Amino acid sequence: xxxxxxxxxxxxxxxxxxxxxxxxxxxxxxxxxxxxxxxxxxxxxxxxxxxxxxxxxxxxxxxxxxxxxxxxxxxxxxxxxxxxxxxxxxxxxxxxxxxxxxxxxxxxxxxxxxxxxxxxxxxxxxxxxxxxxxxxxxxxxxxxxxxxxxxxxxxxxxxxxxxxxxxxxxxxxxxxxxxxxxxxxxxxxxxxxxxxxxxxxxxxxxxxxxxxxxxxxxxxx
Amino acid sequence: xxxxxxxxxxxxxxxxxxxxxxxxxxxxxxxxxxxxxxxxxxxxxxxxxxxxxxxxxxxxxxxxxxxxxxxxxxxxxxxxxxxxxxxxxxxxxxxxxxxxxxxxxxxxxxxxxxxxxxxxxxxxxxxxxxxxxxxxxxxxxxxxxxxxxxxxxxxxxxxxxxxxxxxxxxxxxxxxxxxxxxxxxxxxxxxxxxxxxxxxxxxxxxxxxxxxxxxxxxxxxxxxxxxxxxxxxxxxxxxxxxxxxxxxxxxxxxxxxxxxxxxxxxxxxxxxxxxxxxxxxxxxxxxxxxxxxxxxxxxxxxxxxxxxxxxxxxxxxxxxxxxxxxxxxxxxxxxxxxxxxxxxxxxxxxxxxxxxxxxxxxxxxxxxxxxxxxxxxxxxxxxxxxxxxxxxxxxxxxxxxxxxxxxxxxxxxxxxxxxxxxxxxxxxxxxxxxxxxxxxxxxxxxxxxxxxxxxxxxxxx
Numbered sequence: 277x278x279x280x281x282x283x284x285x286x287x288x289x290x291x292x293x294x295x296x297x298x299x300x301x302x303x304x305x306x307x308x309x310x311x312x313x314x315x316x317x318x319x320x321x322x323x324x325x326x327x328x329x330x331x332x333x334x335x336x337x338x339x340x341x342x343x344x345x346x347x348x349x350x351x352x353x354x355x356x357x358x359x360x361x362x363x364x365x366x367x368x369x370x371x372x373x374x375x376x377x378x379x380x381x382x383x384x385x386x387x388x389x390x391x392x393x394x395x396x397x398x399x400x401x402x403x404x405x406x407x408x409x410x411x412x413x414x415x416x417x418x419x420x421x422x423x424x425x426x427x428x429x430x431x432x433x434x435x436x437x438x439x440x441x442x443x444x445x446x447x448x449x450x451x452x453x454x455x456x457x458x459x460x461x462x463x464x465x466x467x468x469x470x471x472x473x474x475x476x477x478x479x480x481x482x483x484x485x486x487x488x489x490x491x492x493x494x495x496x497x
Numbered sequence: 498x499x500x501x502x503x504x505x506x507x508x509x510x511x512x513x514x515x516x517x518x519x520x521x522x523x524x525x526x527x528x529x530x531x532x533x534x535x536x537x538x539x540x541x542x543x544x545x546x547x548x549x550x551x552x553x554x555x556x557x558x559x560x561x562x563x564x565x566x567x568x569x570x571x572x573x574x575x576x577x578x579x580x581x582x583x584x585x586x587x588x589x590x591x592x593x594x595x596x597x598x599x600x601x602x603x604x605x606x607x608x609x610x611x612x613x614x615x616x617x618x619x620x621x622x623x624x625x626x627x628x629x630x631x632x633x634x635x636x637x638x639x640x641x642x643x644x645x646x647x648x649x650x651x652x653x654x655x656x657x658x659x660x661x662x663x664x665x666x667x668x669x670x671x672x673x674x675x676x677x678x679x680x681x682x683x684x685x686x687x688x689x690x691x692x693x694x695x696x697x698x699x700x701x702x703x704x705x706x707x708x709x710x711x712x713x714x715x716x717x718x719x720x721x722x723x724x725x726x727x728x729x730x731x732x733x734x735x736x737x738x739x740x741x742x743x744x745x746x747x748x749x750x751x752x753x754x755x756x757x758x759x760x761x762x763x764x765x766x767x768x769x770x771x772x773x774x775x776x777x778x779x780x781x782x783x784x785x786x787x788x789x790x791x792x793x794x795x796x797x798x799x800x801x802x803x804x805x806x807x808x809x810x811x812x813x814x815x816x817x818x819x820x821x822x823x824x825x826x827x828x829x830x831x832x833x834x835x836x837x838x839x840x841x842x843x844x845x846x847x848x849x850x851x852x853x854x855x856x857x858x859x860x861x862x863x864x865x866x867x868x869x870x871x872x873x874x875x876x877x878x879x880x881x882x883x884x885x886x887x888x889x890x891x892x893x894x895x896x897x898x899x900x901x902x903x904x905x906x907x908x909x910x911x912x913x914x915x916x917x918x919x920x921x922x923x924x925x926x927x928x929x930x931x932x933x934x935x936x937x938x939x940x941x942x943x944x945x946x947x948x949x950x951x952x953x954x955x956x957x958x
Contacts, residue, residue: 286775287557294772298557301776305783313790320798322805340612340661341679344672346799351806353817386822395826395884397666398587402597404823405665424609428602432665435597439590462820465813467838 312342320346359383359458360407362437365483366448374448378456381440406433407457418481434484443486456480560781563688564905565898567642569788570649570686572894573677574640576670577656580887581633588629591666594620598663611741612661615654618739628658639681642691647723649686650751653678670888673895676791683784685777690909698921720759728752785898792895793856796872800852809849812842818883826884834882848875859899869899 287298315337318327327334359382367373382403389395409429413422420426437453444450460476555561584591594600600620607617616628632655638648656678660671667675687693731748734740740748761769808814818824819835835841851868858865873893880889913920 286771290768290772290775294768297772298775298779301779302553302557305779309783309787312787313794316791316794320794322801340610341657342676344676344795346669346795347802348669348799349814349818350799350802350809352808353806353814354821355808355817357820357822359822382822389823389826389884390828392826392884393881394583394886396584396587397668398584398590400823400884401666401668402591406597409665424605428606432598432602435599439597462817465816465835465838465841468811468813 316342316344320344356459356461358404358407359460360403360433360455361458362441362453362455364441364445364450365452365454366445367451368448373451374446376446379441380458381437384440403436406436409433416479430484431487434487438486450486452483452485454481454483556779556782557775558778560685560688560778562785562898562902563685564690564902564909565900566684566686566781566785567688567690568897568900568905569677569894570642570645570681570684571640571690572897573674573681573891574636574638574652576887576890576894577652577674577678578633578636578640579890580670580674581629581636581659583887589625592616592629592659592663593625594622596663598665603662606664607661612657612664613741613744614658614661615734615739616658616662618734618737628655631655632659642687642693644720644723645685645687645691645693646682647727647755649682649684650748653682668885668888670885670891673795673888673891677788677891677895680784680788680791683780684788685781695921716763717759720755724752724755724759788895788898792898793859795895796852796855800849800855803849804853809845812845815841815845815848824883824885827882831882847871851875862901865899866901869896872896 287295290298315334318324318330318334319338319342321327359380361378361380361382363376363378365373365375385399385403389399406429410433413420413426413429415421420430422429433455434453437455438450441450441453457479458476459479461474463474560566581588590596600617603614604617607614616625618624631651635648635651635655638644639652642648656674660667660675731752735745735749758773761773803809803814806814808817816835819831825831851871855865855868855872858868873896876889876892876896880886910920
């Protein structure tokens with residue numbers, strides 16, 4: 277017990293009020309660090325007894341600044357390539373409308389990233405995460421499932437597509453756009469037995485009227 | 498990094514000068530048949546007491562791990578700065594008021610999640626450019642360790658502002674930077690390898706040369722100017738009602754704290770200064786513990802989720818990312834690697850083993866260092882093969898908190914010589930550090946370094 281009663285050297289030289297201040301600081305920091313780490317643990321660990329019981333407390337503490345997700349390529353890595361494609365309905369000066377062919381927007385991002393040692397977030401994450409935001413907030417009948425967030429995701433995806441097409445395309449004004457996702461499973465490794473299907477499936481969204489004609493100023497490139 | 502608890506594990510190997518020898522009874526007495534075998538728990542209570550008091554002394558004695566906190570500071574400052582420079586041509590699309598994630602959309606989402614971002618204070622283009630530029634500058638000054646505490650706070654403001662403005666363009670790397678930007682603001686990460694230390698050494702040398710004639714020194718006009726400018730900015734933001742109560746309190750406390758620290762250094766160098774130093778050190782030590790634990794949590798949960806996956810179980814998981822178009826900037830390289838079945842399995846299993854095991858290897862210095870090298874190599878490979886350079890750099894910067902002090906000092910000296918940076922003279926001591934010896938003890942004794950003996954011979958910088 278004797279070593280406990282001997283205070284640390286630097287603290288020993290202090291007056292009583294200062295030592296109390298040190299003790300209070302130490303206690304506050306210890307409690308804060310322990311509380312923070314406990315909350316982060318409950319947030320990142322798989323859902324469990326404690327995190328379910330204290331879900332509100334954990335979420336109130338973690339969001340928005342300590343949110344984190346370390347399911348990196350886990351539990352299973354994505355095993356399919358999702359390409360977001362889009363086409364536009366273009367109104368020409370004479371008043372006629374034409375529909376363009378499908379443009380592979382993800383494919384254009386991939387082409388831009390090829391052999392680039394430092395790909396940009398605008399190519400690697402923007403469209404990919406906008407699409408997953410959309411699918412997270414819509415069901416398979418394209419009905420919103422998350423209130424305002426559904427609308428945000430829809431508008432966001434629409435604006436990305438608009439921006440890539442630009443306001444004018446093929447000599448006419450872009451009036452509506454339509455998106456679809458082409459999903460192709462990654463073929464199984466050749467050393468894994470069992471045939472793998474490699475057909476592409478499509479999820480087609482409804483036509484959307486362009487959101488703000490003034491936003492996009494770039495051509496589809 | 499240095500909690501009372503952590504020393505229960507690693508402390509046994511540390512030379513402990515403070516404890517008299519009689520406090521450590523020899524546990525393995527001669528195995529005489531007739532003698533009573535001493536209880537293995539006999540010394541437990543005393544051991545706990547000792548560990549606890551040593552831990553308390555350690556966390557109040559100094560800011561632990563000066564080199565580790567410096568390398569984390571440099572790593573994250575560099576990563577964020579390089580990222581911002583890389584995205585400079587795309588900055589308006591990613592974070593600007595007229596990007597696809599427009600000001601109106603961000604406003605609606607932020608009204609719901611209440612995240613902090615100064616970018617929502619105005620939808621003007623000039624304000625956006627100013628914030629982006631300040632984010633770059635604060636990352637650079639943090640990396641260089643210029644006005645480290647202020648830089649760290651501004652760095653945090655820059656990171657949170659840009660990332661919270663557009664949360665749908667980030668990835669795991671942004672997430673790590675976000676967390677570490679907050680944690681770093683609580684640390685004394687400029688004790689070594691910083692301009693602050695260099696300038697302090699220069700001032701100390703000047704003080705030694707000309708004896709004091711009564712004129713107060715260290716007036717620090719640049720610091721005062723910076724403080725006034727930031728105070729004016731803070732006042733404007735508060736008056737305009739831009740800050741929430743919580744953030745307002747945090748920033749005003751930091752601002753007042755800087756003034757108090759300046760006044761104490763200048764006018765009350767005795768007990769008030771010691772007290773403030775100790776309190777700052779305690780906060781630093783708590784933040785370092787959180788950083789270390791956060792890295793462990795990242796690895797353990799990343800591994801925890803992987804062991805639930807069937808592809809990680811059958812040893813093919815690595816094959817799939819190597820065929821994902823978004824993560825294959827070098828398809829020929831990726832496909833060649835994915836085509837080697839044994840290699841794919843070894844790396845798949847190795848990744849899971851390393852991630853799950855890493856936190857436990859902290860109890861053994863040698864195993865920890867081997868795994869650390871392995872993880873850094875893996876992250877460097879991810880940077881190239883999967884095209885995730887900033888994620889990898891951020892993870893390497895986080896891993897660096899576990900590097901041994903001996904290695905860091907040796908490498909720092911080598912790099913310093915290569916870059917022809919004059920070493921800071923060891924005779925002078927930075928305020929906040931008690932002596933070079935204290936730094937050495939604090940660094941070498943951190944939990945990552947249970948045995949200081951095998952550190953490479955290092956001359957004091």
